[in-house]
Amino acid sequence: MDNKELARLLFPDVTLTMEDMEARYPARALPEGACVTRIGPSPTGFVHLGNLYNAIIAERIAHQSGGVFFLRIEDTDNKREVEGAVDIIINAMGYFGVRFDEGAVSDGDKGDYGPYRQRQRREIYHVYAKHLVEIGLAYPCFMTAEELDEIRAKQEANKETTGIYGPYAEASRSLTLEQIRENLRQGKPWVLRYRGTVTDERFTVDDAIRGPQNNVRNYEDFVLLKSDGIPTYHMAHVIDDHLMRSTHIIRGEEWLPSLPKHVELFRAFGWPLPIYCHTATLQKMEGASKRKLSKRKDPELALAYYQQEGICQNAVWEFLLTLLNSNYEEWRLANPGVSYLDFPFSLSKMSGSGALVDLEKLNDVSKSVISAMPADEVYRCLLDWCNVYNQPFAGLLTRYRERALLALNVGKNSAKPRKDLVNWKQACDFLRFYFDETFQVEDELPPEIDETTRRTFVARYLESYDHGDDPAVWFDKVKALTAELGFAVKPKDYKKNPELYKGSIVHTTNLLRIALTGRANAPDIWEVSHVLGEEVVRSRLEKLL
């Protein structure tokens, strides 16, 4: 068989060579040690946490080393592609603060190593496909789906390893040039297969996360080009990451089993292997066992879920960073107020086993993150979110901007800042009482206070109320009034001798709190009063007269 002739027959349009490709995509001019990484999502319309998880690793590795991080759209499967999916990916990544240096952008490409959409790289792949045919490492296969099924059924019946390899590839491998020419002339569909080697030979690849990975050398005649001329993932990965000069391949562990194929191809082309980093799969608890997060059953897997819930972008990063590098929390404690981007991220600190996504933990991280953010930043984020998901509230935030900023600042200046806000959705609910439009009395007034006492208390409170009082003076007045009406000023006194009092200061302050906020659980009364302003304070209290 004349391989050169076969190559010309199969790829008549290919005129460029591998050398041309090398010239078009030269090695990147980057400082020593700079890493080039990427994410390669498929445009299925569904972006999940795992995508972000891997994106964060790749982004950190690249930017921490002064390298390049890019976005490549892996759209080789046109059956799964969804309209607008590329924008969904770009927007979701953008929402969570993942910034690309180059790659696919909404209306095209940015960068010198494109195209960054695999379907547009068809000609590039064909150069390499042709080369493999020329050197006898690839051949066309005309087997139909039915024939493939038959082979599989036979293998299963014989308890043999399934797939196309060795003897099962013989029929296709041994087609003569004439037979191939004839098949092509008849327009029979074909795929290009790699010529595997059935052997016991093993090889070891060092995974940056998992250490040495030992595997049997690829024996399969796996598919390189599908019948539409588009490559499979295996082929595309090897060629793209070589030409785009990726130094680190960060991808899920589900790729580990196909590593032999990739190593085989890198060697066939004579290229150096990139550094593989196979990440653990995010898991979730189901009953008593863990399982992989699935997009069908787990809404919290979709990045869109975090957007809808209004989970703060920084919180998601911090949360994922704690999963990725266990020393992150320790570092954060030692470095409050510093950007998470300053954290020295390390691949070797990553665990090879799957982490469980714990929403409780996320919420805890989230509370701390928001609590540490300055009020104006919280305001900005909250407003951004509301503009999309809660427009009425966005209107209030805009109309009462000053008051909202004050409200978001409540408890912030203390040594132990409050952690009232968990996410933007919950924040809208929490902040409702600051605005008359959304204020409502949700809790019962304390039953310890009868109606007459209530009226007297409120009337006297309003009489002596001076909006200019500082917290200490204000509280002294409350205490005096509380005592005067027969309530214990110290809750402990009441606890000890309940018969001596009508109730305690807990009840009188709760009366004020509920009148002002509608809730028994709310921040400091004095602070709230000063956010609301004297007019609102008086009007809300007067309703109790």
Place this chain on the structure above:
RNA sequence: GGCCCGUUGGUCAAGCGGUUAAGACGGAGGCCUCUCACGCCUCAAACAUGGGUUCGAUUCCCGUACGGGUCACCA
């Protein structure tokens, strides 16, 4: 089923031959306190299992069990 990866408290995890086996979330109790939140203190809670190697194994090796992944013209 074959191959691959993994296994420290409920969860995330530190540990890298000798430790009272960290820490965080969650849980329980307490303190602080005008409620709540915060903060602080205390408690309960773990090395899957059987063999080796070793003076000594959570740590190294092998088997077993369990969990996960993968076996496509999907990525």
